[in-house]
Amino acid sequence: MDDVLQNIMDHAVAVAREAGQVVREALCDEKQRDVMTKSSTVDLVTQTDQRVEHLIIQSVKKKFPTHRFIGEESVAAGEACVLTDDPTWIIDPIDGTTNFVHSFPFVAVSIGFSVDKKIQFGVVYSCLEDKMFTARRVKEHSVTENHLMLFSSISDVRRSIIATEFGSNRETETVEKIFSSLRNILNIPVHGVRGAGTAAVNMCLVASGCVEAYYEVGVHVWDVAAGSVIVEEAGGVLMDVEGGPVDLMSRRIVAANNGTVAHIVKEIDAFSPTRDDAPPTQ
Numbered sequence: 001m002d003d004v005l006q007n008i009m010d011h012a013v014a015v016a017r018e019a020g021q022v023v024r025e026a027l028c029d030e031k032q033r034d035v036m037t038k039s040s041t042v043d044l045v046t047q048t049d050q051r052v053e054h055l056i057i058q059s060v061k062k063k064f065p066t067h068r069f070i071g072e073e074s075v076a077a078g079e080a081c082v083l084t085d086d087p088t089w090i091i092d093p094i095d096g097t098t099n100f101v102h103s104f105p106f107v108a109v110s111i112g113f114s115v116d117k118k119i120q121f122g123v124v125y126s127c128l129e130d131k132m133f134t135a136r137r138v139k140e141h142s143v144t145e146n147h148l149m150l151f152s153s154i155s156d157v158r159r160s161i162i163a164t165e166f167g168s169n170r171e172t173e174t175v176e177k178i179f180s181s182l183r184n185i186l187n188i189p190v191h192g193v194r195g196a197g198t199a200a201v202n203m204c205l206v207a208s209g210c211v212e213a214y215y216e217v218g219v220h221v222w223d224v225a226a227g228s229v230i231v232e233e234a235g236g237v238l239m240d241v242e243g244g245p246v247d248l249m250s251r252r253i254v255a256a257n258n259g260t261v262a263h264i265v266k267e268i269d270a271f272s273p274t275r276d277d278a279p280p281t282q
């Protein structure tokens with residue numbers, strides 16, 4: 001199985017790079033950044049998101065015809081978001097669509113691969129930085145192209161930088177919760193709070209030791225599937241925002257180094273968005 005998995009992972013890296021090239025070219029063409037909206041007026045999608053997801057799925061289907069898919073834009077188009085034991089590609093064609101639309105320079109292609117409901121490997125290609133992050137759920141972990149993982153050993157949360165995002169839900173109660181968590185964390189006080197505008201890149205920042213923790217409520221499984229392996233294989237931990245094991249379908253995540261995770265979890269004003277795998281409402 002090892003060689004088989006490596007073969008699949010090599011394909012994921014190659015197709016992520018190909019997809020990244022499409023994204024880079026699309027950035028120079030305003031038409032390809034024309035905005036449509038999904039769950040709210042600030043939940044953006046472009047024809048490039050759809051095109052890149054199609055490219056990835058078609059490329060994988062040719063090589064691995066029995067594999068299944070959970071893709072952000074396919075789910076938006078009505079496909080079910082159900083993780084089975086079958087080999088499944090979990091795809092976010094453009095993580096950071098708002099960044100893409102505004103040319104804010106952090107945009108990633110994120111691909112996680114799951115078997116038996118466990119993510120086996122993750123590939124995050126931060127395509128404007130041209131950084132490829134990969135990790136496989138075995139002892140080995142690697143970040144190609146010299147982007148070494150330098151995991152943070154800071155255990156004093158007051159010396160940390162915490163990454164988070166504001167998401168795309170602007171309901172008053174949600175915004176209140178987001179600011180309540182942010183206020184608690186700033187008041188620790190931490191050195192700073194940052195956000196790259198993409199969950200996948202934020203998780204790679206944790207794996208690289210650039211930030212000590214990343215948390216968000218409202219993410220989706222395609223935002224965090226790949227990053228989850230990258231963080232764990234770098235030596236980090238994943239947790240639910242109220243402590244306990246993370247559930248990638250729950251839309252809640254903390255990814256952190258060991259020293260700060262407990263402190264961050266204490267400060268988050270948690271809430272529970274509708275799960276990714278909830279049956280559709282009629």
Ligand SMILES: O=P(O)(O)O[C@H]1[C@H](O)[C@@H](O)[C@H](O)[C@H](O)[C@@H]1O
Nearest residue numbers: 094095096097165167168198199
């Ligand atoms: O929709 P895309 O794929 O760009 O992903 C999301 C980000 O990854 C979130 O962290 C972020 O908070 C946003 O919700 C953003 O939408």
Ligand SMILES: [Mg+2]
Nearest residue numbers: 092095096223
């Ligand atoms: Mg995303």
Ligand SMILES: [Mg+2]
Nearest residue numbers: 072092094095
């Ligand atoms: Mg996306």
